[in-house]
Amino acid sequence: MRRTATAALTGLVATTAAVVLVSAGASQAAGTKSYVYGLDIVAQGQSQVRQPYVESTDGSEQTGVGSALPENPLLTGEVGLFRAGNDSASMTLADISVGGGIVDQLPPEFAEGLAQLQPLCEQVPETPAEIPEIPELPIPLDEVLDVRTACESLASGELTDLLAVDLVEVACEGDSGTVDIGGVTLLGLPVDVPALEPDTAILPENPGLTITANRQTAHEDGSFTIDALVVDLAGEAEVVLGSATCGEPLPTEPAVEEPEPDLPPLAPAPEPVRGNLPVTG
Amino acid sequence: MGESRTGSGFGSGVRALASGLVYLVVLAFGATAVSLVVSPGDDAAATDERPAKNRVTLASLKAATTRTTLPRAPRDPDPQGVTDGEVVHPHSVLPLYAAPGRRPFAKVGPKQFGDTWLPVVERRGGWSRVLLPSRPNGSTGWLRTKQVERRTSPYLIRVHLGSRTLELVDRGTTVGSWTVAVGAPGTPTPTGRTFLLGQLVDDSQSFSPVILPLGSHSDTLDTYGGGPGTVALHGWPDGSVFGQAVSHGCVRVPADALDALSQVPLGTLVLVDEQ
Missing domain, CATH: 1.20.5 (Single alpha-helices involved in coiled-coils or other helix-helix interfaces)
Structure with missing residues (x-):
């Protein structure tokens, strides 16, 4: 069974790699340009996806709103407001689902057995004895995961994704940045996530796969990049979720006095919607 | 065996x-x-700078809507203050904070009655304080400015309970003034600062072709007609009510006022006073 699961993972990675090789790449941005994007797959140093994307080349604020992450076999999610300006960039991602539909990707004999699991999950000890050993992890998995609950979630069809994250915020300003993650659910179980240190390495000595959260990179041209999450696939390709790059600040005219902040553009006229709300008459 | x-x-x-x-x-x-x-033990011991915010779990937060009560929401610091007209729209569900950098106490979504637009009443650094549509009246919350779409409404709506009039102000100039009906003495229209929450066509109501619910609620009625006691601007078929204090809290306006108010962006500030 372990081989089956590993094979499924291999398939997942292979599918991802296939996507990596589909299209031509874009060059790395640099200089004074600031930009932000939701998802990218980088192969041989070349960006393959980088969407949704917005950049500011002249310091003016450029924004984008509300779109889905590009289709890929690894994760799904929604992008809220994202913007790039003079030496600043930010993005909000919501409802990130990692491994959604994973059951569909498993071998048929594996998936067909799920429906029969319900009574069997009760036989799973609360502290399972057969968790595979992963030496790179600082403590055994069976101390942090309730496998019986996960089993029951899977059997009842409630487990729709392996890892879900309600909110990811990535932002940079000048030569610093932040990544905030809120509302993490792993195998259907809420997980309390502390603050992310810069370049938090996951599985650092695993030759086939490394995962880095809050990756921060200072480039030679003076720009600074912060990536919320980076999955490196054997050094051949990497998947980047949520990336903000701040270029060099553009020189500003010496101001005699502080200018009044510009008001945002006019709000749209409302459109009536049908609904029911008893009001106080 | x-x-x-x-x-x-x-x-x-x-x-x-x-x-x-x-x-x-x-x-x-x-x-x-x-x-x-x-590794939370080490992090907790180090008391990093953002521990509270990183424990945000949106699913566990109560949504700020006209049907909810948020007792922990900070109150409006200036209930009769005029703003520069900025309104903001969340494109996804966002946490609401009691103060910049504090723990979130609620969340707000992108849709309520159509798109959610909230008026900004205060700014601090990268944060914006907005009025909320929940009870109690005057509820506010802080949002991160970078997470919301920002727009400006040139309008301001003033409701004077004493004179029973409603003024529509565009860029500082009164462009319309109407005699209206306001709350009866036992069910008064609440004073203070609120906003246009939505624009509803309600097929189950016959008194007005469109209803403009506000962010405020009756202070004397916990519920009304099965609803949460939401105050609204709306029309009324019998013109004799205008100039009277006869409603259960809503502001009943003439048809031409309703037409004009229907063009005013959501989130626009509504100031209700005793004058």
Whole structure:
């Protein structure tokens, strides 16, 4: 069974790699340009996806709103407001689902057995004895995961994704940045996530796969990049979720006095919607 | 023996399945969370700068809507103050904070009656304080400015309970003034600062072609007609009510006023005073 699961993972990675090789790449941005994007797959140093994307080349604020992450076999999610300006960039991602539909990707004999699991999950000890050993992890998995609950979630069809994250915020300003993650659910179980240190390495000595959260990179041209999450696939390709790059600040005219902040553009006229709300008459 | 072996086989299979899933999760992404879970002790001891915010779990927060009460929401610091007209729209569900950098106490979504637009009443650094549509009246919350779409409404709506008039102000100039009906003495229209929350066509109501619910609620009626006591601007078929204090809290306006108000962007500030 372990081989089956590993094979499924291999398939997942292979599918991802296939996507990596589909299209031509874009060059790395640099200089004074600031930009932000939701998802990218980088192969041989070349960006393959980088969407949704917005950049500011002249310091003016450029924004984008509300779109889905590009289709890929690894994760799904929604992008809220994202913007790039003079030496600043930010993005909000919501409802990130990692491994959604994973059951569909498993071998048929594996998936067909799920429906029969319900009574069997009760036989799973609360502290399972057969968790595979992963030496790179600082403590055994069976101390942090309730496998019986996960089993029951899977059997009842409630487990729709392996890892879900309600909110990811990535932002940079000048030569610093932040990544905030809120509302993490792993195998259907809420997980309390502390603050992310810069370049938090996951599985650092695993030759086939490394995962880095809050990756921060200072480039030679003076720009600074912060990536919320980076999955490196054997050094051949990497998947980047949520990336903000701040270029060099553009020189500003010496101001005699502080200018009044510009008001945002006019709000749209409302459109009536049908609904029911008893009001106080 | 046989039963035992069979049970053991099933159990072993399930354990292997669960183990395989865990292995898959860890390798696919879950190790991120696992490694974070296993090191909270050190982080807690170090009391990092953002521990509270990182415990945000949107699912556990109460949504700020006209049907909810948020007792922990900070109150409007200037209930008769005029703003520069900025309104903001969240494009996804966002946490609401009691103060910049504090723990969130609620959340607000992108849709209520159509798109959610909230007026900004204060700014501090990268934060914007907005009025909320929940009870109690005057509820506010802080949002991160970078997370919302910002626009400006040139309008301001003033309701004067004493003179029973409603003024529509455009860029500082009164462009319309009407005699209206306001709340009766036992069910007064609440004073203070609120906003246009939505624009509803309600097929179950016959008194007005469109209803403009506000962010405020009756202070004397916990519920009304099955609703949460939301105050609204709307029309009324009998013109004799205008100039009277006869409603249950809503402001009844003439048809031409309703036409004009229907063009005013959501989130626009509504100031209700005793004048």
